[in-house]
Amino acid sequence: MxxxxxxxxxxxxxxxxxxxxxxxxxxxxxxxxxxxxxxxxxxxxxxxxxxxxxxxxxxxxxxxxxxxxxxxxxxxxxxxxxxxxxxxxxxxxxxxxxxxxxxxxxxxxxxxxxxxxxxRTTVSEMGPLLLARLMGLSEAQEGVLNIAFRIADEEELPILDMKDLRAMLVFIGQNADEITLRYGNVASATVGAIQRHLLVLENQGGTQFFGxxxxxxxxxxxxxxxxxxxxxxxxxxxxxxxxxxxxxxxxxxxxxxxxxxxxxxxxxxxxxxxxxxxxxxxxxxxxxxxxxxxxxxxxxxxxxxxxxxxxxxxxxxxxxxxxxxxxxxxxxxxxxxxxxxxxxxxxxxxxxxxxxxxxxxxxxxxxxxxxxxxxxxxxxxxxxxxxxxxxxxxxxxxxxxxxxxxxxxxxxxxxxxxxxQALDRESAYEKLAARAKAAAAEVTENQSDLGEFNNARRFAPASSTVKPQARSPRSRSDTMAEAFGKSFMRQLGTKSGQALVRGVLGSLFKSR
The missing domain is CATH 3.40.50.300 (P-loop containing nucleotide triphosphate hydrolases)
Structure with missing residues (x-):
């Protein structure tokens, strides 16, 4: 031969x-x-x-x-x-x-x-079935993961890396009531369990694989x-x-x-x-x-x-x-x-x-x-x-x-x-962070308007009526991503809420 x-x-x-x-x-x-x-x-x-x-x-x-x-x-x-x-x-x-x-x-x-x-590959390309196998998720946990992928598609929130997936999980955890009515039960304990599995995966080096x-x-x-x-x-x-x-x-x-x-x-x-x-x-x-x-x-x-x-x-x-x-x-x-x-x-x-x-x-x-x-x-x-x-x-x-x-x-x-060289383009994490920041600005503006209104009432004659400035009407059909931002803002007054924002949105917000 x-x-x-x-x-x-x-x-x-x-x-x-x-x-x-x-x-x-x-x-x-x-x-x-x-x-x-x-x-x-x-x-x-x-x-x-x-x-x-x-x-x-x-x-x-x-x-x-x-x-x-x-x-x-x-x-x-x-x-x-x-x-x-x-x-x-x-x-x-x-x-x-x-x-x-x-x-x-x-x-x-x-x-x-x-x-x-x-x-490298993206989390979206890996898909929920293989990702669930990778993390050893239970059937219920895999179901929540499927919901996260579905919402990400509907909201045009690309899940490219691990921080994107974490942000999506926090999102569905904060809006569990609304999401449960649309897609099925989402328990906060289940979301937390998936987050723990993600932590194990990160410790094994999985973070470098996704991106x-x-x-x-x-x-x-x-x-x-x-x-x-x-x-x-x-x-x-x-x-x-x-x-x-x-x-x-x-x-x-x-x-x-x-x-x-x-x-x-x-x-x-x-x-x-x-x-x-x-x-x-x-x-x-x-x-x-x-x-x-x-x-x-x-x-x-x-x-x-x-x-x-x-x-x-x-x-x-x-x-x-x-x-x-x-x-x-x-x-x-x-x-x-x-x-x-x-x-x-x-x-x-x-x-x-x-x-x-x-x-x-x-x-x-x-x-x-x-x-x-x-x-x-x-x-x-x-x-x-x-x-x-x-x-x-x-x-x-x-x-x-x-x-x-x-x-x-x-x-x-x-x-x-x-x-x-790794790339980090705008994806779910950045988009949710931007919407949360906009919601924070809106909450601050509302609180300022309410303060001015209360001061005016305090010093106004008893016979006068002071009304807050009319604001442009908003649609009642806010997207779930906007609801996510508002939910974040409601928690800012608590220590746990501040820790949550630091964990998901990095340096966009700072604890006081």
Missing amino acids: SDMLTEGGIFVGGGGENYATPQELLMKYGNRHGLIAGATGTGKTVTLQILAEAFSSAGVPVFLSDVKGDLAGLALPGSASAKLHDAFQKRADTIGYNLQYRGFPVTFWDLFAQKGHPV EPALELADMMSVSEDGRGRVNILAADQLMSSPRLYATFLLWLLSELFEELPEVGDPDIPKFVFFFDEAHLLFDDAPKALVDKVEQVARLIRSKGVGVYFITQNPGDVPDRILSQLGNRVQHALRAFTARDQKDLSRAAQNYRANPRFDTETAIKEVGTGEAVTSFLQAKGVPGIVERTLVRPPASRLGVITAQERDVIMQSSPFGVKYG
């Missing part, structure tokens, strides 16, 4: 005396999704790496998350250290592969803007000058300490691909490939509505040319109705130390088309590091017979890169200027 790409697809491995059948993933079925599974230390990361290399070489942009920091090496040619090179060369000779080291066009991204360009400029998918789906697909790597080692944020971000990105990309049917090569590492985090304690959404996306997104590959330790981590849609499979070793492990192993073996030359369940237990039991879709989308496979060595560096090497790559990136 002269290269990682064959005439019709990707060379994964095989070859040698005991592995006589070369295994390849047909590019035509690259959008039919896949699974990379196996216990820790069995070679899942290398398999992910070689697939990303091959898709990139074919001009297909890919996205993957670097949960341990060892996938950044895709940006640089493979190591020439004697020990590693000898092992790689021996594997290449065994499977008949011409090993040539090379790096790939990598762009680094990071929700915390430390090891990559910042990734502008929002990520444009076209930037991830670009190709380099030499025609290779861009390899988008999300620095996720720090993000993994907030697993719910990690899983929700990846699901949001997948949903954005589904919603924005046009239908293309079954292209000769995928338009984009998405690797979902630590996939079990997506389904842990996930409500049925969320699992249904994942299933829908997985079922329909392939017609938009997007392939989704789940990486996890155990195939049982993925629900059966989603697992059934994963046609390309690489199963590294599973350990069977407990009764549950043995049951999972047996289930994993049953998902493959049997090979008369060996027992699949035994093979899954016996394959060593860098070996796998594989099955890829063949002509007409039929699952291939399961094979024991020696996975080819990577062409890029195996392992981490230095901070200096990362900096050089980021400085040469075309996206540094575009995403480096």
